Amino acid sequence: MAQPPLTAVEMEASLHVWLETEFTYFKVEQLAAELAALTRDEQDFILGWIRRIASTHITLAWQFGRRAPALLPRMERRLLDAWAVHTCDVFDRTGLQSALRVMEEVDSFDETQHQNDAAGALFEDIAPVLGNFVCGLSGRRLRIEEGDAAWTDGERIVLPPLIAALPDLDDNFQLAKATVALLWAQTRFGSLRVDFSELGARYADPERALARLHALETLRLTARIARELPGLHREMMRLRARLDPELPPAWRRFETALSTGQATVDASLALLDAAYDEAECPQWTDQGCLRPEAIAAARAARLNKEKARLRIKLAELLEEHEAAKPASQSAADTPPDLEVTPRDENGRLDFEITLDGAPLAPPDNVKQLLTSVYLDFGEIPPEYLTPAGDGEYDPNRVFDQPEDPDAVWHGTYHEKGAELFPEWDHGRQHYRKNWCVMREKTVAPVRDSFYRDTLDKYAGVVKQLRRKFEALRDENRLDKRQTQGDEIDLDALIEALADAKDGREMSDRLFVRLHRAERNIAVAFLVDMSGSTKGWINEAEREALVLLCEALELLGDRYAIYGFSGTTRKRCELFRIKTFDERYGDEVKARISGIRPQEYTRMGFALRHMTKLLNQVEAKTRVLVTLSDGRPDDYFDVYRGQYGVEDTRMALLEAARTGIHPFCITLDRDARDYLPHMYGAARYIILDDVRQLPVKVTDIYRRITT
Amino acid sequence: MNARTLDPAHHLIAKEPYYEPVGDEIQLFEAAYRQQIPVLLKGPTGCGKTRFMEHMAWRLKRPLITVSCHDDLTASDLVGRYLVKGGETVWVDGPLTRAVRAGGICYLDEIVEARKDTMVVIHPLADDRRTLPMEKLGQVVEAPPEFCLAISYNPGYQSVLKDLKQSTRQRFVALEFDYPSAALERRIVATESGVSDDLADSLVRFAQMTRNLKGSGLEEGASTRLLVHAGKLIADGISPVTACKSAVAQAVTDDADMLKAIQELSSSIF
Numbered sequence: 015m016a017q018p019p020l021t022a023v024e025m026e027a028s029l030h031v032w033l034e035t036e037f038t039y040f041k042v043e044q045l046a047a048e049l050a051a052l053t054r055d056e057q058d059f060i061l062g063w064i065r066r067i068a069s070t071h072i073t074l075a076w077q078f079g080r081r082a083p084a085l086l087p088r089m090e091r092r093l094l095d096a097w098a099v100h101t102c103d104v105f106d107r108t109g110l111q112s113a114l115r116v117m118e119e120v121d122s123f124d125e126t127q128h129q130n131d132a133a134g135a136l137f138e139d140i141a142p143v144l145g146n147f148v149c150g151l152s153g154r155r156l157r158i159e160e161g162d163a164a165w166t167d168g169e170r171i172v173l174p175p176l177i178a179a180l181p182d183l184d185d186n187f188q189l190a191k192a193t194v195a196l197l198w199a200q201t202r203f204g205s206l207r208v209d210f211s212e213l214g215a216r217y218a219d220p221e222r223a224l225a226r227l228h229a230l231e232t233l234r235l236t237a238r239i240a241r242e243l244p245g246l247h248r249e250m251m252r253l254r255a256r257l258d259p260e261l262p263p264a265w266r267r268f269e270t271a272l273s274t275g276q277a278t279v280d281a282s283l284a285l286l287d288a289a290y291d292e293a294e295c296p297q298w299t300d301q302g303c304l305r306p307e308a309i310a311a312a313r314a315a316r317l318n319k320e321k322a323r324l325r326i327k328l329a330e331l332l333e334e335h336e337a338a339k340p341a342s343q344s345a346a347d348t349p350p351d352l353e354v355t356p357r358d359e360n361g362r363l364d365f366e367i368t369l370d371g372a373p374l375a376p377p378d379n380v381k382q383l384l385t386s387v388y389l390d391f392g393e394i395p396p397e398y399l400t401p402a403g404d405g406e407y408d409p410n411r412v413f414d415q416p417e418d419p420d421a422v423w424h425g426t427y428h429e430k431g432a433e434l435f436p437e438w439d440h441g442r443q444h445y446r447k448n449w450c451v452m453r454e455k456t457v458a459p460v461r462d463s464f465y466r467d468t469l470d471k472y473a474g475v476v477k478q479l480r481r482k483f484e485a486l487r488d489e490n491r492l493d494k495r496q497t498q499g500d501e502i503d504l505d506a507l508i509e510a511l512a513d514a515k516d517g518r519e520m521s522d523r524l525f526v527r528l529h530r531a532e533r534n535i536a537v538a539f540l541v542d543m544s545g546s547t548k549g550w551i552n553e554a555e556r557e558a559l560v561l562l563c564e565a566l567e568l569l570g571d572r573y574a575i576y577g578f579s580g581t582t583r584k585r586c587e588l589f590r591i592k593t594f595d596e597r598y599g600d601e602v603k604a605r606i607s608g609i610r611p612q613e614y615t616r617m618g619f620a621l622r623h624m625t626k627l628l629n630q631v632e633a634k635t636r637v638l639v640t641l642s643d644g645r646p647d648d649y650f651d652v653y654r655g656q657y658g659v660e661d662t663r664m665a666l667l668e669a670a671r672t673g674i675h676p677f678c679i680t681l682d683r684d685a686r687d688y689l690p691h692m693y694g695a696a697r698y699i700i701l702d703d704v705r706q707l708p709v710k711v712t713d714i715y716r717r718i719t720t
Numbered sequence: 721m722n723a724r725t726l727d728p729a730h731h732l733i734a735k736e737p738y739y740e741p742v743g744d745e746i747q748l749f750e751a752a753y754r755q756q757i758p759v760l761l762k763g764p765t766g767c768g769k770t771r772f773m774e775h776m777a778w779r780l781k782r783p784l785i786t787v788s789c790h791d792d793l794t795a796s797d798l799v800g801r802y803l804v805k806g807g808e809t810v811w812v813d814g815p816l817t818r819a820v821r822a823g824g825i826c827y828l829d830e831i832v833e834a835r836k837d838t839m840v841v842i843h844p845l846a847d848d849r850r851t852l853p854m855e856k857l858g859q860v861v862e863a864p865p866e867f868c869l870a871i872s873y874n875p876g877y878q879s880v881l882k883d884l885k886q887s888t889r890q891r892f893v894a895l896e897f898d899y900p901s902a903a904l905e906r907r908i909v910a911t912e913s914g915v916s917d918d919l920a921d922s923l924v925r926f927a928q929m930t931r932n933l934k935g936s937g938l939e940e941g942a943s944t945r946l947l948v949h950a951g952k953l954i955a956d957g958i959s960p961v962t963a964c965k966s967a968v969a970q971a972v973t974d975d976a977d978m979l980k981a982i983q984e985l986s987s988s989i990f
Binding site: 152243511 | 794795796801802804807856902925928929930932933936937977978980981982984986987988989990
């Protein structure tokens, strides 16, 4: 049964709170009156979004509320959802002004243009599929990104948030696929090799010329696709028949001229003068737009870098080759004769490299560079094939280097070289994309007597630990009385024979079998390095880690130890103490000793990063153990309180979903109320006394892994 | 309990197995065979390693005994064991011993899957001793000159756990296999499945596309074997798009987005 609608007065009360009218003075009375006329379901929808957006920014929520009642009858709810999320994303990325602009764009929303939106293909839904699709096609690897319209710069393909030209979802997807294929073909078949600005300058009306070139190229590329991807071409033709007007007669002539399937971009350029004179210029729904500036910018950034990379790679290849040859032959003074023959046939792009006439097998990265260069020039220019001399290039400039995490922080701030993680916004009920800027650092080792002191201090415990953990080691054992096995179980056989003599049934369990036990566990420890651990807790943590390592070395489990801390989302730091591959040696011991309290407790990014690392390790069981002193918290940020609790909870749920067993050890005695909720997906234990930690931790570990 | 021992003569291959050489692997294998050096076949799954072995066994007219290794394969599974028969114990040779005694070719498929200790039993067979010690019988069997040991291994599994030990791999002559060139693969698909050359060409182009996806979400592209499967389905009247979906897409991945992407690729081609 439908609930009765809320009254204006009831809604006013909530709106006053969410929009903080005490400070903002928004006139919520009028909005409430407008909402009162709607059904309860519609009210809930709009109020829900106002509340969710208000947790991001109140002004945005207010603007949404003012517009939503009028939009609801003419806009799909799914689109309103997408619009609201998109606005918040834009706010996250570029701030209030651009978010407000996105908000205002919706005013120009024209119903007649959007009659198919209900069946539209949303970028979020199609991007993963089309991203893989375009990866499967030959040529340079192109990324798919969301933007204002469909276009490409030769390195990425940009698609609009919604493609909705047709009343059927499948057709809209096919349209998106056709668009992606045409944009891919621009890179693959040389459309982007044209110098558009120089070309435009030759004509009185550059825009007119470029539009006509784009149309000619679309005709040419369509013919190429007809050869390469006949199935897709069929679909394209079907959709064009429904969406686009017939080709004007003059253009039909151009179409015939360009449909040989072998025509290059020169053929289009040759027809451009004739096309320029034509009054009409066809446009197709699937063709996207041409953005000469973006293409030129991407190309300019790419050319020199790839030239340097290719020449360095070739030099490396030659060096390897020389080293393999006997010394007497390598003395030749003549420069090596390196030839590359591109083979662009049958939808495949391959390269043959010959050195002094003998074939050379290029590694994958060289092939990819060659592909990229070939697509830029239609050939491999000879100057690209002279291997780089010693010191000719500075490899630091040519190849992307991992950034020094500290250097980045000094000077002007930028996010270069960092890894970005999403964060769950409880208020918005949606992720904030690329929100946390995470960098890995190494703990500065402190070489003191901490390790030895700890072992001395806990000498009794260590002895006990050894005994307990050695017992845990699953020994190889003989399983007796098996139906199959390596050897005969004599006891069983004698019994069985006696049974047979006795007239009873003879057992067939006559073999022994060696049971080989393998403990196949990988465990990651995540240690709280926030400022609040200063003092006792820090020391207990470090001692606990020493004892844990001792125990784990006995068991032979693979393990990693990381510390986490951060100040705001822009500076999330993960401290390497021991990676999975590292040996437990003096260096690691010194790092454990060097663990010092840092800043705040932002936990979500750390859990997400560890989840990623753990999933790269091959193991039957993966365990993620978190050691913290309490509630998530960050500097002057919403992370304090429920937001942080919910994000941590979400990160733990994500870990559990990938098959990891999260386990939390916490020292927070005061706030037990939020723990069951936060650790929902994980099992957890609260330690009352910090001093128990070193002794307890190993015991806990033993329990959770057996 | 009744154990049946297959007569090695049953492992002789009478009809020539279809095989298209990619390079000089046949000559290399024959030379290694004459020189009594064991052979290691490397390469991705479904590129023709097992077929190559069958072809070579036919060519050399030796019985071929194939063991597919698994992670519970013990040394006794290869060498042999005592079984109980009536009131007595009877020794039964394992496949490796049978191959040695019969002077056949023993092919251990996907050797890395076997337990590490199992691999060690082949060591004395794989160097110039060419003997197989059988501890439980107190015997050492000497391999006749006709005997040949071959193992296969897929270096594509990027796992430290599934790597071949140096002490094992350095006893073998290695032959590297990869997917055949487009023209050759087209011929193989057409011959094996009976589809037309044009269709085989499209199938090979489709396979190339899935191989482009390797490393970006796909562990391994479509193998020649999968193409032959798809081709056979098509020859039997299934539409190409459905055949590619069932024989290729579903076989290489479970990921929903990837499945859809591969299907979109195949529907673009056919």
